[in-house]
Amino acid sequence: MILVLSLHTNPLFTRLADAERILVAGAGGGFDVYSGLPLALSLLHQGKEVHLANLSFSALAGLPPDHWVADDLAAVRFDSAVHQRYFPERTLAQWLHRHGYPATVYAFPQIGVRPLRAAYRALVELHDIDAVVLVDGGTDILLRGDEAGLGTPEEDLTSVAALAGLDGIPDRLVVSVGFGVDAHHGVNHVQVLENIAALERDGAYLGAFSIPRATREGAMYLDAVAHAQHHTPEHPSIVNGSIAAAVRGSFGDARFTDRTRDSELFVNPLMSLYFAFDLPGLAARCLYLDRIEDTHLMRQVHSRIAEFRESTVTRPPRRFPH
Structure with missing residues (x-):
């Protein structure tokens, strides 16, 4: 059943x-949690209790015992592991602390579906969470498996599978921001649009909205990304750097790090759009989700997806009409 809303209302916020009590979680590791920051800030400013989490690429194993609140679930603070140069969760906690927001960012290690689901369950029970928004910086979370290229789907779809099998939460949602940023990973964005159209037909697409820099949340997001770039100069986020450039109105090959010196960026206004979806509806369209259901290690997820790709006929890539 499709919920009928007025045009001036936003389906995601409805x-x-x-x-x-809402959990906003980065799906794909690295700086993905930053992609959810404008949304998280908006919910906080509405008086909601908001918690942040991220599937982490950081060296979590070195954290002291008092950081671990459950198996595979670490509570990262602004003063955690100050010796580690690359630690997006801590860098975000430092920015939150500076601005007077709750400054704990939860982190999951790179694990398979079964242990990640258990860690999510522990976090949901810890804070009595009644809604989860899974955030992908990019669009590969929207790919079902038979596209010309899948980008880097392992972490994203492990997160989707973990939450798809976690019952008892009234709302589980997905947002994708950074349309076009996955092109250098082989994602065909015409096929992304084709998938969004199919999700609309299924009633799982909740529309799109932008992150204007004139809003309080847009301005604070730009500040948080600049703060992260300053504190992680050797490995800044290309995804969030591109999104931030789009929010500022940059276009084309906008340079903000030497990491992109060998490639040509196409920063554009679509990168600053949040595309929102019902998570169970999105999960139902993934052709290989059942194959990764019983995984315990991320390398198992990788091999299961590779096996699926070897046995499936892929859709040929399509070009945008000129």
């Missing part, structure tokens, strides 16, 4: 209107 779904979250009755939620009191």
Whole structure:
């Protein structure tokens, strides 16, 4: 059944209107949690209790015992592991602390579906979470498996599978921001649009909205990304750097790090759009989700997806009409 709304209302925020304790979680590791920051700040400014989490690429194993609140679930603070130069979760906690927001960012190690689901369950029970928004910086979370290229789907779809099998949460949602940024990973964005159209037909697409820099949340997001770039100069986020450039109105090959010196960027206004989806509806369209269901290690996820790709006929890539 499709919920009928007025045009001036936002379907994503309508779904979250009755939620009191919301978890905003980065799906794909690295700086993905930053991609959810404008949304998280907006919910905080509405008086919601908001918690942040991220599937982490950081060296979590070196954290002291008092950081671990459950198996595979670490609570990262602004003063955690100050010797580690690359630690997006701590860098975000430092920015949150500086601005007076709750400054704990939860982190999951790179693990398979089964242990990640257990860690999510522990976090949901810890804070009595009644809605989860899974955030992908990029669009590969929207790919079902038979596209010309899948980008880097392992972490994203492990997160989707973990939450798809986690019952008892009234609302589970997905947002994708950074349309076009995955092109250098082989993602065909015409096929992304084709998938969004199919999700609309299924009733799982909740529309799109931008992150304007004139908003309080847009301005604070730009500040948080600049703070992260300053504190992680050797490995800044290309995804969030591109999104931030789009929010500022940059276009084309906008340079903000030497990491992109060998490639040509196409920063554009579509990168600053949040595309929102119902998570169970998105999960139902993934052709290989059942194959990764019983995984315990990320390398198992990788091999299962590779096996699926060897046995499936892929859709040929399509070009945008000129």
